[in-house]
Amino acid sequence: MKTESYQVREGKKLSLKEYDPNETTGVTKEEAAVRKPQLQLHLVKLQERLHAEEKQSLLVVLQTRDAGGKDGTIKHVFTGLNPQGVNVTGFKEPTPLELSHDFLWRVHAHTPVAGMIGVFNRSYYEDVLVTRVHGEVDKQEVERRYDEIRAFEISLQNRGTRILKLHLNISKDEQKKRFQDRLDDPEKHWKFSQNDLDERALWDDYTKAYQDTLSATSTATAPWYIIPANHKWFRNDLIMHILLETLNDMNPQFPKVDFDPSKIIIE
């Protein structure tokens, strides 16, 4: 599967209009279902090595609009990995203590230690998206934060953290369908919030904020991927391929030992 085509090239001024949320290029739902267990098996093997090696870590940043599929992605892509090596952190509205720090403070505390896969369900990118759309930060502050984010990500990389940033790209119609589904299914009522409709009304403002953010912060070593996300099975399949490629490229190894195992006698 060609995953590079979903990557945002560094320096590119992108327009989300060019990205089709319905895309399922070259894959059928059946094919994706058939290969899922194999992909998972490969991921588990690589994860085991990553955890044993304890030298590198992987940070997966999930960003999208409401009902964009963050929870579903975690459920379908990361279930099946060993939870001892996966750390999922959700970021909600900042607390007063968090707000009294710089915006990277609370996320820094949850970056993955060596050996771990960290998943951010929302992230520090909210601080240049939701805050901007609601006029809490001006253009200058947004630019400053882009700089801070780039510097922050370089710090993580210098210590051995690979960073994957995934924007789950859904259409406005698909969001409506998913909201309606939450209203129709009693077991999903709790997922719906009146606030979601207020945010939906700001759809175009979010589009602009996402475009600027993805353009400004996609780098060769910490790229954004724009994931066509209307079809959940395609979204999951593509993300599993991206994870697999990334972990393969990180190439973690079981640690070597400094003793001769054949010489040891157990009483």
Added chain:
Amino acid sequence: MKTESYQVREGKKLSLKEYDPNETTGVTKEEAAVRKPQLQLHLVKLQERLHAEEKQSLLVVLQTRDAGGKDGTIKHVFTGLNPQGVNVTGFKEPTPLELSHDFLWRVHAHTPVAGMIGVFNRSYYEDVLVTRVHGEVDKQEVERRYDEIRAFEISLQNRGTRILKLHLNISKDEQKKRFQDRLDDPEKHWKFSQNDLDERALWDDYTKAYQDTLSATSTATAPWYIIPANHKWFRNDLIMHILLETLNDMNPQFPKVDFDPSKIIIE
């Protein structure tokens, strides 16, 4: 499956001699393999409700000797749950900062928030086991710590945390086999540590320390279970049953909403 028989009754002075690590009562390996996917499905359903409800949490404490199967239990029992609702914390030798606090300080920070399943790979129980065997704390201090542990667990329970404490009970022969396996398999060499043999030499001291600790800290609401753990498939099967019973008893519910979903119109 009758899981109560593996529970240590409050106040019981136990002897580990009475517990057979080889036990597989009434189950075959094939039966366990056949029902595993169903058990997992039930667990996933209950976990989803627990996470949505966000009122209660579950803390699973795993204690055992070296090569007793903590990592394997996490891998086989908790893989398959949604990692967004599971938080695994491993406790290694305390750092200088941790040692400058009381022994519960570092574990308290990792207790599961409402909605989560927390798994402790080793725990605050090390502070009445390894420290005692190595003579770092005297009898009086151990008794004081038992009191502190009981009080600590009550605090967690009062806030809605259910506590399951599992002692994975292996035999001395089984430990030898597992160490040998680590020495024979190049992908497992890194799991072996020379220190493991020093600890193995203290087998009987650990037996005494475990007996006293399990006797002193098994309570009706935060019981210890002694899991026959020589057969990994039986260990996993039994633990899945205990988890399922516990979650069923906690009976988490999807939250009710305070609006009428049928009245909401999405533009």
